[in-house]
Amino acid sequence: MAEIRLEGVGHSYDGGTTWALKPMTWTWQSARAYALLGPSGCGKTTLLNIVSGLLTPTVGRIFLNDREVTGVPTAGRNIAQVFQFPVLYEQMSVYDNLAFPLRNRKFPKKEVDERVRKVSELLGLDGHLKLRARRLDAGRQQIVCLGRGLVRADVAAVLLDEPLTVVDPAMKWTLRSKLKEIHRDTGHTLIYVTHDQTEALTFADEVVVLKDGEIVQAGEPAELFLSPAHEFVGHFIGSPGMNLLPAEISQEMVMLGAQEAGRITGLEPGPVNIGVRPEFVKLGKGLHATVTGVDRMGSHHLVHAEIDGHPLTAKTGTDVTPSPGQTVQVAFERAFLFRDQVRCGELG
Structure with a gap:
């Protein structure tokens, strides 16, 4: 050795x-x-x-x-x-x-x-x-x-x-x-x-x-x-890979379109990507999203949606089956911020 x-x-x-x-x-x-x-x-x-x-x-x-x-x-x-x-x-x-x-x-x-x-x-x-x-x-x-x-x-x-x-x-x-x-x-x-x-x-x-x-x-x-310390790692590892949503930091607030996704301190204003794995997208209270489809995978469902025109996938239990076109609310757990593909912060 x-x-x-x-x-x-x-x-x-x-x-x-x-x-x-x-x-x-x-x-x-x-x-x-x-x-x-x-x-x-x-x-x-x-x-x-x-x-x-x-x-x-x-x-x-x-x-x-x-x-x-x-x-x-x-x-x-x-x-x-x-x-x-x-x-x-x-x-x-x-x-x-x-x-x-x-x-x-x-x-x-x-x-x-x-x-x-x-x-x-x-x-x-x-x-x-x-x-x-x-x-x-x-x-x-x-x-x-x-x-x-x-x-x-x-x-x-x-x-x-x-x-x-x-x-x-x-x-x-x-x-x-x-x-x-x-x-x-x-x-x-x-x-x-x-x-x-x-x-x-x-x-x-x-x-x-x-x-x-x-x-x-x-x-x-x-x-x-x-x-994941890099967007590529988040995307390449996981099935499906990490969601990446374009966002903007303005006055210490992370904005996803017109919606407030969370607060961040210590980062310069400007564009970032929010990275969150489907496993950590929870349906309930939070951001408004429009359902575009549901994949029934047997042990779980993959709920596909859009926020401000950007695709988002949530991995849910089989008891969750929203309909296409339905508006749901989603919350993020373990969400990170990326700038120039490199992780620069965590969404609070």
Whole structure:
């Protein structure tokens, strides 16, 4: 296991005209499980490949513990990496694929067998150990790749680049819990790249959110949900995401159109966005809104409405079913103010 430290690391594929990864200083603490979360093209895979040594950064330095590895190739970093799609020795058996990283490093035969069987049991591969890898479907092949990445207890870190993309959806929940179990067993520093917020929030000790090549917020899953520091985090995390309503601060009052949404002190007058999650929009007393529709989701309802022409969604119980066109009153709990996309206050 290792602490991974980035000092001013950034990468450009066009000589510095644009940055796929903007220069950043960041530390991945030893033995923790991280999710690297963001949309396609935000720099997740670029960052992962820099850590693993597949890509040399345009600027900056990389350290594993106190050893600089910026110019060290992947083989010299003692890091395991699992890619988005299966990469296996198809002529080998599942057992031999799992054993290969250990045999290649001259582990004793008994230890090889113990580690292979332990990982295969955790990942549900016991009944497939004698099969050749090419006989497995793509999802099962990827599970073997996961096992091969996790079989070594001595690696500095394990990097997973959207590893469940080709895995059957019904198996994903099980595999995520198994990954957590293996992580507890080995204590690897683990970085898991995904664009799926469910994977990130259910798997990681800490979630790091990327947008346009830079980290906009990092924290425990509950922190990102309850206290987003950036509009993108509020929008990207949650289903549905955070409501964002254009408002104006005037004489310490936050105005939503002609309605008073709350009082704020210490902020300059001018435009802001009110951010409030659907879970914290309560029907009852408060601002006037016009209902535009209701989605019945089984366990709850999503009530869609408009305030001053701007859309608003409330997550309610199944006993609340207003009709389209009806005027309702809504109150906000845990509502934040954003200016230039960054949180600048809390609505009182």
